[in-house]
Amino acid sequence: MKHSILKKILYITALVGALLLILTGCGKSSASSLQSIHKKGTITIGMISSNPPYEFQTTKNGKTTMTGSDVQLVKKVAKKLGVKYTIKTMDLDGMLPALQAHKVDMLITSMSPTPERKQGATFSDVYYKSTNTLVVRKSDLKKYKDVDNFEKSDIAVINNSTQEPMVSKAFPKAQLKKLSKVTDLALAVNNSKADAFSIDIPTATILLKQNPNLAMTSWRHEDASAGAAIALPKNTNKNLVKAINQVIAQNKTEYAKWVLEYAKKVN
Numbered sequence: 001m002k003h004s005i006l007k008k009i010l011y012i013t014a015l016v017g018a019l020l021l022i023l024t025g026c027g028k029s030s031a032s033s034l035q036s037i038h039k040k041g042t043i044t045i046g047m048i049s050s051n052p053p054y055e056f057q058t059t060k061n062g063k064t065t066m067t068g069s070d071v072q073l074v075k076k077v078a079k080k081l082g083v084k085y086t087i088k089t090m091d092l093d094g095m096l097p098a099l100q101a102h103k104v105d106m107l108i109t110s111m112s113p114t115p116e117r118k119q120g121a122t123f124s125d126v127y128y129k130s131t132n133t134l135v136v137r138k139s140d141l142k143k144y145k146d147v148d149n150f151e152k153s154d155i156a157v158i159n160n161s162t163q164e165p166m167v168s169k170a171f172p173k174a175q176l177k178k179l180s181k182v183t184d185l186a187l188a189v190n191n192s193k194a195d196a197f198s199i200d201i202p203t204a205t206i207l208l209k210q211n212p213n214l215a216m217t218s219w220r221h222e223d224a225s226a227g228a229a230i231a232l233p234k235n236t237n238k239n240l241v242k243a244i245n246q247v248i249a250q251n252k253t254e255y256a257k258w259v260l261e262y263a264k265k266v267n
Helices: 002-030 034-040 069-081 092-100 147-152 163-170 182-190 201-210 238-265
Strands: 042-047 056-060 063-067 084-089 106-111 121-128 131-137 154-158 175-179 196-200 214-222 228-233
Touching: 034 042, 034 069, 034 238, 042 069, 042 092, 069 084, 069 106, 069 238, 092 106, 092 121, 092 228, 121 238, 131 182, 131 201, 147 214, 154 163, 154 182, 163 175, 163 196, 175 182, 182 196, 182 201, 182 214, 196 201, 201 214, 201 238, 228 238
Parallel strands: 042 084, 042 106, 154 175, 154 196
Antiparallel strands: 056 063, 106 228, 121 228, 131 196, 131 214
């Protein structure tokens, strides 16, 4: 009798284990293949809400929408895949967790494929690479002609951005102020909560239009990162990655033009 009961328990345990493996396998493939994307008919894109000219919000006739060069790329990706798209905005810190939890299908938000990020996501080919600068108050511009003075400064950067390790390496003695939004960078320097901030030149150009009391220094640093790429779930099938890379290859030159066009449109 005991032997019979034991056999039943072992059988049920084995059956449950097999079902779990099947369900796990289905979960892994369902959110990251061309077939599943076509079946859903819509892709959900994770994106920063304010990162002009790459992505930013505009209001027309009382309706707020996302626009920018990354939004243009989203449209090209959706068209290639033959689906509609929705955009879900969030802070940079929450993006990879959202991707890993399949709350979004991909991240199109000028994200660099760092070694750390590659551990939790699959990345497309690079579609854009920029040059960075440092912005200060106009009244301090003469002081920062000598770049050594940045060693004694508080420099604002976006948390987990490509500028963060770049500035740390260039000015190891400087104090970094890590902020969540691009607009917070100018606010911090305007309010003397930081002496300078680092960002790419197109974004700096926009911020200077909005903040005439700030000025770009002559300091330039080629983006040490690989550049901007599209992030997909770690287990994404090769056919979906291939389709995304085809979109990038077809639009890489156009993307650089979109950046400049949207930089001019931002007020």
